Amino acid sequence: MAAEDLKLRERALALFAARDGRPAALEYFEDAVRSEDISAGDGPLLGVFCNFVPAEVVEAAGAVPVRLCSGSVVAQSVGEQMMPRDTCPVARATFGAVAGGFGLASRVRAVVVPTSCDAKRRLAEFLSDYVPVLSLSIPPRNDYRTELPYWVSELERLAEGLSRITGVTPTRARLEAAILRRRARQDAFRDLGRARLRYPHVLAGSDLALVAAAAFAAESSRWAEATRRLASEVRTLGEARPRPADFVPLVLTGAPLLWPAWKLYDVIQSAGGSVVADTLCSVTQGLDDPVQVDDWSRAGIMRALALRYFAASLCPCFMDTTALTDRVFELVHDWKAQGVVAHNLRLCQLAEMQSARLRHILRDKGIPFLAVDTELGTEDVEQVRVRVEAFMEMIRERPCAQR
Amino acid sequence: MATKVVVLSDGKAVGKALVNTGTDPRAAGAEALSQALGQAGLQECELPRIVTGYGRVVANNGARTITEILAAARGAHCVAPLADGVIDLGGQDTKVIKLGPDGTVADFIMNDKCAAGTGRFLELMVSALGVDFDGLGDLAAAAAKPARINSTCAVFAGSEVVSLIARSVPESDIAAGLFASIASRIAALATHVGGAGRYAFIGGGAKSPAMKKALESALGKEVIVPDDPQFVVALGAALSAAQP
Numbered sequence: 001m002a003a004e005d006l007k008l009r010e011r012a013l014a015l016f017a018a019r020d021g022r023p024a025a026l027e028y029f030e031d032a033v034r035s036e037d038i039s040a041g042d043g044p045l046l047g048v049f050c051n052f053v054p055a056e057v058v059e060a061a062g063a064v065p066v067r068l069c070s071g072s073v074v075a076q077s078v079g080e081q082m083m084p085r086d087t088c089p090v091a092r093a094t095f096g097a098v099a100g101g102f103g104l105a106s107r108v109r110a111v112v113v114p115t116s117c118d119a120k121r122r123l124a125e126f127l128s129d130y131v132p133v134l135s136l137s138i139p140p141r142n143d144y145r146t147e148l149p150y151w152v153s154e155l156e157r158l159a160e161g162l163s164r165i166t167g168v169t170p171t172r173a174r175l176e177a178a179i180l181r182r183r184a185r186q187d188a189f190r191d192l193g194r195a196r197l198r199y200p201h202v203l204a205g206s207d208l209a210l211v212a213a214a215a216f217a218a219e220s221s222r223w224a225e226a227t228r229r230l231a232s233e234v235r236t237l238g239e240a241r242p243r244p245a246d247f248v249p250l251v252l253t254g255a256p257l258l259w260p261a262w263k264l265y266d267v268i269q270s271a272g273g274s275v276v277a278d279t280l281c282s283v284t285q286g287l288d289d290p291v292q293v294d295d296w297s298r299a300g301i302m303r304a305l306a307l308r309y310f311a312a313s314l315c316p317c318f319m320d321t322t323a324l325t326d327r328v329f330e331l332v333h334d335w336k337a338q339g340v341v342a343h344n345l346r347l348c349q350l351a352e353m354q355s356a357r358l359r360h361i362l363r364d365k366g367i368p369f370l371a372v373d374t375e376l377g378t379e380d381v382e383q384v385r386v387r388v389e390a391f392m393e394m395i396r397e398r399p400c401a402q403r
Numbered sequence: 404m405a406t407k408v409v410v411l412s413d414g415k416a417v418g419k420a421l422v423n424t425g426t427d428p429r430a431a432g433a434e435a436l437s438q439a440l441g442q443a444g445l446q447e448c449e450l451p452r453i454v455t456g457y458g459r460v461v462a463n464n465g466a467r468t469i470t471e472i473l474a475a476a477r478g479a480h481c482v483a484p485l486a487d488g489v490i491d492l493g494g495q496d497t498k499v500i501k502l503g504p505d506g507t508v509a510d511f512i513m514n515d516k517c518a519a520g521t522g523r524f525l526e527l528m529v530s531a532l533g534v535d536f537d538g539l540g541d542l543a544a545a546a547a548k549p550a551r552i553n554s555t556c557a558v559f560a561g562s563e564v565v566s567l568i569a570r571s572v573p574e575s576d577i578a579a580g581l582f583a584s585i586a587s588r589i590a591a592l593a594t595h596v597g598g599a600g601r602y603a604f605i606g607g608g609a610k611s612p613a614m615k616k617a618l619e620s621a622l623g624k625e626v627i628v629p630d631d632p633q634f635v636v637a638l639g640a641a642l643s644a645a646q647p
Contacts, residue, residue, distance in 0.1 A: 356595070363510065363597055373515040382457055386496075387513055390472035394508040397473075 005074040005102045009033070012260035016206045019269075021241070023233040026207055028226040032214035033259060035103045038064060042219050044166055045104060047111035047131070049094065049120060051286040051312040052138055054305045057159050058112070059178035059220070062168030066104045067216035068111065069282070070097040071258030073377045078102075083126060088119035088347050089376045090258060095126045104217055110165050112158065114138050117317045117350075134161045142318045144310050152306045159302075172298040179291050179301070185220045188227035189287040195231040196276070199238025200335065201247050203230075205275025206265040212283040213259035248395055249276040251337045253328055254355055254371075255345035256282035261376040264343055267385050271392045275341075277331040279324060281313045316350035321357045328358065332367060338395050339368035341388070346375045368395050404494050405607070406431040406458065407637040408439040410450070411645055418443030419634050428458035453644040455636060457495065469643055471636050472498060472511050478639025479603040480506025482629035488599025490589055490618065490626065491636065492608025494522045497585075499592040501599055510596045519555040520588035522608045527557040528581050531564045532574055539578050540613035546579030555588055582617035590621040602626045605635040 013030055031037060038045065046063040048055070058065040070076075070093040079096030097105040110132040113124035124133050137154055139147035163169045170178075192211070196203055211230065215223055250268065252275045257264055259282075268275060278284050289312070293304040314324050328340055340362055342355035355371045362369040370391040374384055406428065410418035420438035424431040432454070440447060452466045459468040471491070479489040480502060489500040496513050497520050503509035514520050529539050543549075550572050554560040560581070567577050585608075593599070602622065608614050609632035619625055629635060 359595060368510070382460070383496075385460075386457070386470055386472070390470040390508070390511060393470060393473045394511065397507045 001074060001078055001100050002102050002106075005072050005097075005100070008072060008074050009260045012262060015266060016204070016210065016262070019204060019207075021237070022207065023203065023230055023237060025226065025230040025233045026210060028222075028229075029210045029214035032218040032223065032226075033210065033216075035217055037214070037218040037222060038066070038104070044109040045107050046162070046165075047098070047105065047108035049111070049123075050114050050116040050315070051281050052114040052116055052309055053112045053136060053158075054155060054309045055220075056175060056178040056182050056291060056305060057155060057170055058162060059181065060168075060170035060174040061159065061162035062166040062174075063109070063162065064219060066108065067286075068094055068097060068105050068108070069216070069256065069258050070094045070102075070105075071256075071261030071376050072097060072102070073261070075100060075102055076376055086347065087122075088117075089345060090256070091119040091123045093258070093376060095123055098127055098130050110134060112136055112162075116313070116315060132165065134158060134165075138318075139310075142311055144307065148303070148306055148310065151310055152302055155302055155306055155309075172296075172301065175298065175301045175305075176296060179293065179305075181220050183290045185215075185224040185227075186288055186290045188224040188231070192227050192231040192234065193288065195234040195238070197335070199234055199241075199243075200249055200276045201243045201274065202234045202237045202241065204265075204269055205250075205252065205278075206262055206269060208275075208278075209257060209259070209262065209265060209283050212287060215287060216259075246272060246396075248273050248339070248392065249335050249337045250274060251276070251328060251331045251335065251340045252278040252280060252343065253324065253340060253358070254280070254343035255348045255351040256280050257343055258282050258376075263378055263381055263384065264341070264372060264374065264388075267381065267388045268341065271385070271389045273339075273341075273388070273392055276335045276337060279314050279327050279331070280343075281315055285313050316354040321354050321361075324354060325358060325361050328362070329365075338398075339370065339391065341391070342369070342371040344371050344373045346373065368398070404457075405633070406435045406456075407634055408432070408435040409634055409637040409641045410439045410443045410445065411638075411641045412443065412445075414645070416634075416638060416641070418445070419631065419637075421633065424458065428462040429464075432458060432462040432464075451644045453640040455640040467644070469640060471496075472500060472513075473508060474636045474639035474643065475605060476500050476502055476506055476508045476639065477642050478635035478637070479605055479629075481638060481642055482635060483601075483603035483627045486599070486601045486603035486627055488593070488596075488602040490593070490602050490604045490609075491606040492522055492585070492589070492604070492614065493606040493636075494526070497521045497589060497592065497608075499589065499596055501596045512592050512595050514588070514592070519557065520585050522606065524555070524557045524560065524585060525581065525608070525611075525614075528560065528564065531561050532578060534574075534578075536611070539581070540611045542575045542578035543582050543613040543617075545575040547573070548576055549583045550576045550580030552577075552580045552584040555584060560584070579613070579617070582611075582613050583621065585614070586617035586621035589618060593622065603635075604628050605632040607633045609633075 047068040075096035076093040078100040079092035114136040291308040404424040418439035422435040454463040455474040501510040604626040
């Protein structure tokens, strides 16, 4: 099955690589999603999920965090042998990747599973049959005024647990070094964001997602350097290539599009749309916010980390729709987007409920909105295609003033 | 699944044909086109044409394609110019389209990807009650108290129908309940696009008086059913082909 999983990934890479005029700097990211960036010399690998596990703490404990959230249908079919079919596709796939020993999932020394949603809570139990699991209990309420002390203590517990596994204590100095290293990574991603904002037509949405998927599986400093190179290439190419007249920028929101389940990118791009910005936890959310430290004592650092990772995601499990709506409006405005597409991953009820709310809110503002209900596989690609193509037709028919 | 062709001449439909698609959309398209051209008294020639629907990808023979949503909007605007909303109950999909001025698509929504709440659902239910499609409508017309069918999944609804039969609920009430269940789903879709003042009801499902009645009851207003509602999408495609 691991070989089949690899084939699935190579097919997806080839599909998106077929686009003309892609920046050459993307090669590094393709290698990284092939698990080729990380070598044994980088230290023990530690599997993480979602965006709530502070990578700085993991790195300070001498480990390399790799995010194992999977979108592989092959892994999903392995996961299904143990998990019921009507459970979250991502939980099934992620469990399957670990149980089946796929890619980096076969190389992790332990995993940290945050209690980000109900499926993740039970996923931790399923995983514990295969690999040591540290759980990270996220405060149930998203009010940091009352929850911060608890969250700080939870991160301290994580730091202790990690040091037992790696034998390295996350000291103040190690935490500071990790924060600065990760900050270089966030700076690089922001730099890429600025280059894209100026030349949004150069890098396809799927290529930005590739950069993000590579961040799941790459050492921070090398990824940051490659991202800087890419940003510079985007600027060079952008100068040379005018934006096409029929360019239709879109904002993508909803459930994560986890590599290699990128059918929606493929369909949107084939229909002539361009995803220029997103609120996805699989792409932008995890990458652009730095840790803000005012007090560089160890306690001050832990508090800053707790604040950074407290509301680290627009995930509907924590945030109300207002937070998402504000972000979507901001992105539509900044990127001059002509429409919003929401990814409803089957069985993620909260995302689906949120997208129903979003539809009504955006309709009142006259912003075209499409919700796509789908799963990880390609069995429904024609149904998805009809909806997306009709959405593009609708946008193109709109008078210019309304776009 | 069926393949439909409309041939236009000077803005009038001069040929219409419907062929069962089976497993070969190309062959069905060619057959329907030849029938429609025959009806119009035309030879196969270089008519501008547009292919729409699920077959648009495989059976376009190099012709332009548009989606059935755009085609439905254009066709409905032509046959029901006063409508500002379109409900299309087809075999595979159900759509509600909100029209802008001049029949453009202002918003649309479709059923989720499975055939729940589509014409296909009714076709499957027909067999559960041992009648044909018209028979299902006739039964529903005689209903005293429509049964409540909660499932929209054809498989689950099938079990629900079996339970209703076992509880001696009259067939006519079950039939009416099936139409009402689809109608309430469509009405919910309509709410999601903000509703419309006047709907054109098209697609194969619109040929059923029982479906029309159930839909009007769920929407709380009358709907316009044009002649040959199952050809409206093909007409919309033909109208688009006629535009330069």
